[in-house]
Amino acid sequence: MAGGMRSLAKETFFYGLGSVLPRLLSWFLSLYWAFALPRVDDIGVLTNFYAWVALLQVILTYGMETGFFRFANKESDPTRVFSTAFISILSSTLLFFVLSLLFLKPAAFALGGSEMKPHYLLLMVLILCFDVVGAIPFANLRFKKRPIRFAAIKLVNVGLTILINLFFFLACPLLQERFPDAFAWFNLSRGVDYILIANLTASVVQLLMVSPELRVRFTFDKALLRRMLHYSFPILILGIAGILNQTVDKILFPWFYPDKANAFRELGIYGQNFKIAIIMVMFTQSFRYAFEPFIFARNREAADDRQSFSDATRYFILFGLLIFLLTTGYIDIIKFLIPAAYHEGLKVVPIVLLGELFFGVYFNLSLWYKLTDQTRWGAYMSIFGFLITLGINILFIPRFGYMACAWASFIANLAMMILSYGLGQKHYPIPYNLRSAATFFLLTIILYAGIRVSYLQLESLPLRLLVSTLLVAVYLVVMIKRELPLKQWPFIGNFFK
Numbered sequence: 470m471a472g473g474m475r476s477l478a479k480e481t482f483f484y485g486l487g488s489v490l491p492r493l494l495s496w497f498l499s500l501y502w503a504f505a506l507p508r509v510d511d512i513g514v515l516t517n518f519y520a521w522v523a524l525l526q527v528i529l530t531y532g533m534e535t536g537f538f539r540f541a542n543k544e545s546d547p548t549r550v551f552s553t554a555f556i557s558i559l560s561s562t563l564l565f566f567v568l569s570l571l572f573l574k575p576a577a578f579a580l581g582g583s584e585m586k587p588h589y590l591l592l593m594v595l596i597l598c599f600d601v602v603g604a605i606p607f608a609n610l611r612f613k614k615r616p617i618r619f620a621a622i623k624l625v626n627v628g629l630t631i632l633i634n635l636f637f638f639l640a641c642p643l644l645q646e647r648f649p650d651a652f653a654w655f656n657l658s659r660g661v662d663y664i665l666i667a668n669l670t671a672s673v674v675q676l677l678m679v680s681p682e683l684r685v686r687f688t689f690d691k692a693l694l695r696r697m698l699h700y701s702f703p704i705l706i707l708g709i710a711g712i713l714n715q716t717v718d719k720i721l722f723p724w725f726y727p728d729k730a731n732a733f734r735e736l737g738i739y740g741q742n743f744k745i746a747i748i749m750v751m752f753t754q755s756f757r758y759a760f761e762p763f764i765f766a767r768n769r770e771a772a773d774d775r776q777s778f779s780d781a782t783r784y785f786i787l788f789g790l791l792i793f794l795l796t797t798g799y800i801d802i803i804k805f806l807i808p809a810a811y812h813e814g815l816k817v818v819p820i821v822l823l824g825e826l827f828f829g830v831y832f833n834l835s836l837w838y839k840l841t842d843q844t845r846w847g848a849y850m851s852i853f854g855f856l857i858t859l860g861i862n863i864l865f866i867p868r869f870g871y872m873a874c875a876w877a878s879f880i881a882n883l884a885m886m887i888l889s890y891g892l893g894q895k896h897y898p899i900p901y902n903l904r905s906a907a908t909f910f911l912l913t914i915i916l917y918a919g920i921r922v923s924y925l926q927l928e929s930l931p932l933r934l935l936v937s938t939l940l941v942a943v944y945l946v947v948m949i950k951r952e953l954p955l956k957q958w959p960f961i962g963n964f965f966k
Contacts, residue, residue: 491627513733516740520719532704606682633667710851718874739871742814753829798937837897
């Protein structure tokens with residue numbers, strides 16, 4: 470692959486191990502929670518809880534990771550950039566922790582009423598603090614191009630989380646039967662507590678494992694910090710609006726759903742089906758971890774390497790559409806990963822998948838304002854998308870429930886993608902292959918229509934899966950033959966001639 474694509478693909482793979490694989494394992498774990506927890510409402514509480522965690526994590530890192538990449542590549546002393554960014558993050562995190570303790574009870578009630586207990590919020594704050602403090606050390610691993618160590622730490626984190634969950638939900642019930650007095654403290658109705666304790670323990674261990682990155686000579690440069698904050702503040706606004714586009718539905722749903730008694734149950738159904746579509750989110754995140762340092766490094770090494778940026782976006786679209794077809798084509802099998810009580814929400818999966826694909830493309834298109842230091846445009850576009858999401862959710866959740874949440878994300882991400890492309894071509898033109906994108910999107914829609922027809926017309930599950938397999942194979946053949954350099958490889962190339 471020309472223009473650095475081979476290096477980008479390699480780093481995407483390792484960052485995938487470090488970000489996507491842990492999220493995939495966490496995904497399986499969260500699917501298991503639906504079987505282990507006694508109430509669907511508990512899943513709704515966790516869905517709401519982790520939406521708040523995602524939002525607060527963006528706020529507490531305030532764009533400093535991207536600012537660190539920019540200035541570490543720009544300044545002559547990357548260590549000074551690292552130490553300044555870390556001290557800033559550490560100070561603001563400590564302030565957040567103190568303020569959270571002061572307002573713990575009223576904040577807990579405001580966030581979720583009686584369902585959000587104060588000790589839930591305390592555990593959430595601790596998890597956030599440990600994760601946020603580790604953000605810059607992890608960014609430094611990415612800057613130094615150490616994806617293997619990055620992946621190893623992330624895998625230990627999720628592995629420990631899974632082990633502790635298995636202890637609580639599998640081992641403890643068995644041990645309680647055998648040693649009732651010693652395990653009298655265990656109560657399955659407190660499952661949410663055990664999940665948060667497992668998460669907190671893993672976060673502490675993760676910070677300890679990444680702490681060797683702190684073995685530097687710390688210096689604090691106020692002037693540098695001001696420049697970094699000036700650069701990062703629009704990215705903070707962008708990040709807040711961006712994460713709200715993905716989480717505001719889960720935050721607002723309990724407040725706007727008219728049937729308050731069933732609000733968390735409905736949110737639990739939506740949250741579990743949203744998890745089926747999370748494979749697109751994981752693909753986008755792994756690509757992001759490699760793509761962000763890649764574009765800054767290529768911009769520094771080559772005066773004008775816009776074709777590489779175009780190629781990267783093209784490959785992202787190709788594989789994103791493949792993920793869409795695989796997920797929707799085999800939904801008959803995938804749906805058994807969640808209990809039957811949640812299957813009524815499967816209709817949101819295709820909508821969420823495409824919405825997340827649009828968001829991934831939007832992220833790829835966003836490089837123009839990062840490379841030209843016009844990050845305010847990212848903030849403007851994210852606010853634009855957030856307002857669309859917010860408006861649709863507020864207006865339509867009372868009438869359409871979680872279907873409004875799915876369509877809000879779809880429409881907002883599509884609008885941001887189109888707007889970013891138009892502005893980018895004006896300020897930093899890149900020769901994106903629109904013909905390729907349009908061809909494969911149209912092909913995907915046609916193949917997906919075939920999948921849907923097979924679901925409606927064929928009662929036989931094996932026959933439906935056969936049709937899906939054939940349709941996915943058509944996409945793969947066309948993709949490899951038209952777009953991928955695999956056709957130049959021995960044996961594979963001969964097959965596609």
